[in-house]
Amino acid sequence: MTHKQQKERAQERRNTLFFAPMAVLAVLLVALPLIYVLGMSLTANDGSGFTLANYKALLRADYLLVFANSLKLAFYTTAVSLLIGYPFGYCMARAPRGWKSLLMMLVIIPFWTSALVRIFGWKILLQGNGLINTVLKSLGLIDKSIKFLGSYGSVLLAMVYCMISFMILPCHSAVDKMDFTLVEASRDLGAKPWRAFLDVTLPLTLPGIMAGCVLVFVPSVGIFYLSDIMGGGLVLVGNLIRDQLLKVRDWHTGSAMSVLLVVLTAGIYLIYRRCGGDDLGVM
Amino acid sequence: MAGSKRKKKRNLFSPIYLTLVLLILYLPILMVVVYSFNAGRTISAWQGFSTNWYTRLFSNGLMKDALVNSLVLAGLSAALSGGIGTLGAIGISRSHFKFKGAVESLATLPMMIPELVLGMAYLALFTGVGVKLGMGALVLTHTTFCVPYVFINVKSRLVGMDPAIEEAARDLGAKPLRVLFDITLPLIMPAVISGMMLAAAMSLDDVVISFFVTSAETTTLPLKIYTGLRSGGTPEINALSTLMLAAIFIFVGLSQLIKAKSDKMTSPR
Numbered sequence: 001m002t003h004k005q006q007k008e009r010a011q012e013r014r015n016t017l018f019f020a021p022m023a024v025l026a027v028l029l030v031a032l033p034l035i036y037v038l039g040m041s042l043t044a045n046d047g048s049g050f051t052l053a054n055y056k057a058l059l060r061a062d063y064l065l066v067f068a069n070s071l072k073l074a075f076y077t078t079a080v081s082l083l084i085g086y087p088f089g090y091c092m093a094r095a096p097r098g099w100k101s102l103l104m105m106l107v108i109i110p111f112w113t114s115a116l117v118r119i120f121g122w123k124i125l126l127q128g129n130g131l132i133n134t135v136l137k138s139l140g141l142i143d144k145s146i147k148f149l150g151s152y153g154s155v156l157l158a159m160v161y162c163m164i165s166f167m168i169l170p171c172h173s174a175v176d177k178m179d180f181t182l183v184e185a186s187r188d189l190g191a192k193p194w195r196a197f198l199d200v201t202l203p204l205t206l207p208g209i210m211a212g213c214v215l216v217f218v219p220s221v222g223i224f225y226l227s228d229i230m231g232g233g234l235v236l237v238g239n240l241i242r243d244q245l246l247k248v249r250d251w252h253t254g255s256a257m258s259v260l261l262v263v264l265t266a267g268i269y270l271i272y273r274r275c276g277g278d279d280l281g282v283m
Numbered sequence: 284m285a286g287s288k289r290k291k292k293r294n295l296f297s298p299i300y301l302t303l304v305l306l307i308l309y310l311p312i313l314m315v316v317v318y319s320f321n322a323g324r325t326i327s328a329w330q331g332f333s334t335n336w337y338t339r340l341f342s343n344g345l346m347k348d349a350l351v352n353s354l355v356l357a358g359l360s361a362a363l364s365g366g367i368g369t370l371g372a373i374g375i376s377r378s379h380f381k382f383k384g385a386v387e388s389l390a391t392l393p394m395m396i397p398e399l400v401l402g403m404a405y406l407a408l409f410t411g412v413g414v415k416l417g418m419g420a421l422v423l424t425h426t427t428f429c430v431p432y433v434f435i436n437v438k439s440r441l442v443g444m445d446p447a448i449e450e451a452a453r454d455l456g457a458k459p460l461r462v463l464f465d466i467t468l469p470l471i472m473p474a475v476i477s478g479m480m481l482a483a484a485m486s487l488d489d490v491v492i493s494f495f496v497t498s499a500e501t502t503t504l505p506l507k508i509y510t511g512l513r514s515g516g517t518p519e520i521n522a523l524s525t526l527m528l529a530a531i532f533i534f535v536g537l538s539q540l541i542k543a544k545s546d547k548m549t550s551p552r
């Protein structure tokens with residue numbers, strides 16, 4: 001038996017050796033940088049040791065407003081994505097078999113495509129003499145170009161556009177997994193379509209909706225370059241942190257902001273898990 | 284009777300809605316491509332077809348540098364994350380190591396935390412410890428955020444694999460390494476490759492982390508596009524974006540194709 005044990009030990013050692021590079025990478029390039037930032041946020045600018053001053057410095061009306069703005073935008077983004085994405089995921093799941101994989105492909109491709117490039121496309125569409133203004137003018141709906149770019153709506157549009165795949169995919173898989181005989185049963189028992197939807201479909205696909213909401217909300221809070229590109233000067237947490245680092249050069253306050261952002265997003269994720277949400281592994 | 288009526292109603296709404304949303308999803312991408320062939324200097328008015336901007340792009344030394352940098356970076360980080368992620372997935376799914384759960388969550392953490400935080404953390408750490416910013420830092424950080432894509436892909440493949448195949452090889456006297464190279468690796472190869480393709484696409488796409496860890500001399504395509512867009516955008520940026528789109532489409536398309544093919548091969552249906 002010792003021979004077998006020896007063999008097993010060798011096997012175990014090899015397995016550990018296999019994931020050693022990943023462990024080293026995870027410690028050096030994931031844990032260490034984050035701990036470093038945490039440390040910076042808890043030390044003073046002049047190097048005099050531990051302090052909470054950087055966090056106290058965040059309690060300024062203008063900073064808090066920026067955090068509130070980011071949360072508000074993330075909330076709107078999530079709501080709009082849900083309103084558009086859920087029906088899409090639903091229709092996709094109910095589409096004829098042959099179409100499903102094509103639809104899936106069509107949704108996934110933009111998902112992996114540079115957000116930057118896609119937002120650029122909107123910029124072209126929305127500009128003063130862009131396609132949308134031209135169409136509206138030729139239809140006689142407006143006589144002067146509307147200034148879309150820079151408006152809150154244009155930033156929200158860009159956000160929804162970049163995030164919606166994160167909503168569609170979990171909603172689609174929830175509807176896809178659902179047993180539709182249950183809906184049929186409720187319909188046979190006399191439920192109106194909307195009633196069957198509210199009482200059967202919606203509760204059964206709620207896990208997908210929740211996963212989608214978290215997947216959209218969390219990255220939405222931290223995004224910063226979309227509002228930069230769409231213009232309009234909306235300041236979000238991301239802009240604030242970037243400016244704190246690269247313009248003000250106050251790394252310690254910037255670190256405190258980052259920690260707060262991570263705590264916020266982790267908090268959302270924890271609440272989600274507490275409410276019985278699935279592991280968000282990824283798609 | 285009632286059933287068929289129900290079906291008809293749904294059939295009308297669904298395709299219209301799907302088409303409409305997909306059109307909106309693809310229209311902006313199409314615009315970028317179309318305007319890259321615009322003869323005019325601006326991105327606003329259409330002034331005829333021309334491939335002028337592509338020729339200009341290729342004669343622009345800075346752009347060429349950015350292109351080469353991006354491709355080298357994507358290649359290196361895909362290869363490195365491919366190796367590290369695959370070995371990690373094999374090791375973790377077999378090992379009984381106490382902290383393997385911790386390693387796993389830590390390694391996949393970059394998918395969950397805001398890129399911005401990760402980017403600033405790298406900049407802070409690298410300047411603090413004295414790691415030189417630039418290509419080396421880019422490769423290290425891109426590899427780190429690419430590993431989860433390979434790891435998760437390969438791990439789910441390993442979980443779905445029939446352990447009897449490996450056992451059979453072992454029972455027939457194959458040494459562990461032989462089992463690894465002759466049985467395990469060929470079986471998970473599609474997952475490895477599709478994971479690496481996604482990793483390449485992610486690296487090719489990254490703005491935020493690159494923004495923080497690059498040096499003044501090293502620039503990548505997305506960074507070029509980002510700075511170009513902030514100052515309004517030119518057809519040259521369109522052309523650049525189109526090339527990048529093409530590259531990403533190829534990577535993602537290949538990745539999906541490989542995955543679909545291997546799913547078909549191994550699924551019982």
